[in-house]
Amino acid sequence: MHRASPLSTVFAAIAICVLSAPALAQDAGGKGLADALSDLLRGGETQVPARRVPFGQQEMQLSFAPLVKATAPAVVNVYASQQVSVRSPFAGDPFFEQFFGRQQMPPRVQSSLGSGVLVDPSGYVVTNNHVISNADEVRVAMSDGREFTSSILLKDESLDLAILKIDAPEPFPIAPLGDSDALEVGDLVLAIGNPFGVGQTTTSGIVSALARTHIGVNDFGFFIQTDAAINPGNSGGALVNMRGEVIGINTAIYSQSGGSIGIGFAIPANIVRAVVDAAKNGLDYFERPFVGATFENVTAQMAEALGMASPTGALVKSVAQGGPAENAGLKPGDVVLAMNGASIEHPDALGYRLATQAIGSVATLDVLSQGSEREVEIELIRAPEGQSTAEIIIDGRSPFAGAKVAELSPRLVQRLGIRGQARGKGVAIVEVDRNSPAARFGFRPRDIVREVNGEEIDTPEKLRDVAMSNSRWWRFTVERDGRVTNQILRY
Structure with a gap:
């Protein structure tokens, strides 16, 4: 009896996948094409051969269609909207206000468009933080036309990742997360997203480099580089390997014109998996191990x-x-x-x-x-907390009024994503009321107050006591993103 060689058996399995792509996509369901292909090969004596370049006319006519059909239903569009107050051009003009009073301009709706990937049948969606940052409402649209209002479970600015949650009676299609550490330069990949808002689009390319750092996107420094076209709107979309697994979340491009020039970056799936697990465990921030x-x-x-x-x-x-x-x-x-x-x-x-x-x-x-x-x-332990976990809102008549502050600790630094050399004593601003003196004087969340009017600030209670003093002049030292500034204000 003639026995098929290992190579011919694999080619036969690939040919079956290509010719019966719709059936495989339906049969794979939430498992993806990788499981469907392994089902075809299971029970045989052969294994998938080592990577090699394609040869022959037959191989050049193979198609990525089965991969796209299995993965594309899990790639969604993410619409984020935010109401932004609009200042009247005549605000502050005594002449205009004398005759017409203070004019209230209607708020303007600011929107952004990106992509996302369903990674769990219960409705967990991965996208980029910059797509939904500061959004009042986030909606998720699927390729079959369904739309859902989503809740934001977790945001991490340093990684530029966010986890959303949508709900429906039936399970959602998913794209499984693969092992990004198994990638090699030269591997074929597909980028699936919604560039320019024209609809779901797929581009192909290879892995150009691994462990890219200092690309100016965020604090994260371990990107996958690819030449698959990634254009505006692709942010949050899937970078897929030839097994139908998501091995990266597209996040940025290097471009001077705004269009793709073949240098795109994706966040590795292994870090994405860790962030998804944190959201599933009920955390609203990604908790990293602390080594000291x-x-x-x-x-x-x-x-x-x-x-x-x-x-x-x-x-x-x-x-x-x-x-x-x-x-x-x-x-x-x-x-x-x-x-x-x-x-x-x-x-x-x-x-x-x-x-x-x-x-x-x-x-x-x-x-x-x-x-x-x-x-x-x-x-690898949890980041330690400070002596006090209390968060205090500053009252009174001071530039800090309306700011919520907490003791600076390694865990708070991690939770807020404070950048720079956030060490030593001080209190961190957690939140700022939009209509408060603190907001008017330009204080922001993640600012670290070190000293006020010659007093070293090491606890929230100390800042509260100093802020209650009847002073008209305020001298303070604040650290922001690793830069220390000294300010003097009259208030």
């Missing part, structure tokens, strides 16, 4: 001084007393080279690896210390 250390890049001069062949890894800059890093034996000057077997090229890569780990787990680090390499185990 800060890291910086290894420069060429540092690498030479440390006897390293190349400038790679994450250099330990400082270690918090009593934290997991100190307990593990890490010291300033050590270099983290790998974590759980994965190479660490720079501090952003270490941050990415840590963020994908569960709190309470133990990570193994390969560390270069004093010229020799060693392994250390470090416990």
Whole structure:
């Protein structure tokens, strides 16, 4: 009996997928094309061969249609709207107000359009934070014409991710999240989204690079780069591999004209999965493990001084007393080279690896210390809280009136997404009433108040007491995004 070779068996399975795409898409349901293909191959003795370039006319005529039909129903459009107050052009003009009074202009509705991906049959949708940031209402439209009002469960500005929730009696179609760490440069990918609001569109390309950093989008520094066309409106859409799995959420493009020039970036699926799990567990922010250390890049001069062949890894800059890093034996000057077997090229890569780990787990680090390499185990814990978790609204007649403040702590820094060197004593502004003196004087959430009228501010109660004083002059020190400013106001 003639026995089919492993390669011909796989080609036969692919041909069946291509010829019966509609049936596979319907049969796959929430599982996606990857499970349908594995069902065809299950029970045989063959395995999918290693990656290779296509050859022959038959292979060049193969189609991505089965992948698109299986994945596209889970890619949705996200419409965000916000009411913005409009100031009259004559506001503040004594002559105009004398005759016509103060004119109230009707609010203007500001809207944004993006894409999203259903990743759970119960209605969890992943999109970009910048698509729904500050929105009063967010609606989700599916490819079959259905629309839903969604609730925002979680937003993370540093990752530019947001998790929405929609509800319906029947399960939603989903696109399963794949393993983004299994990607290699040159892998084929599809980008599915809604560019320019013209309707759902699919583009193809390859993975151009991995672990891209410092692209100016947000604080996150571990992007997948692709040449699949990603245009405005694709934000939040799916980057799909050839197994029908979402391996990234499209988030940005590099362009001087606003259109795609073949340099797009996506957030890896492994970090997306961790954020989705946080939302499912009821958190309204993405909680990262705390190690109690800060890291910086290894420069060429540092690498030479440390006897390293190349400038790679994450250099330990400082270690918090009593934290997991100190307990593990890490010291300033050590270099983290790998974590759980994965190479660490720079501090952003270490941050990415840590963020994908569960709190309470133990990570193994390969560390270069004093010229020799060693392994250390470090416990990944929750960020500690401060001595007080109280949040106080400042009253009275001061520039801080209307601001809600809380003690600065590692957990609050993480919850608010405070950037910069947010360490030491101080209180953080959590919220600001839009119609309050604090808003008029330009205070924002995430500002850190360090000192007021010569008094060091280390607790919310201290700021409240200082703000109640009958002072007409206010001198204060505020840190915003790592920049410290000193201000003097008369109020």
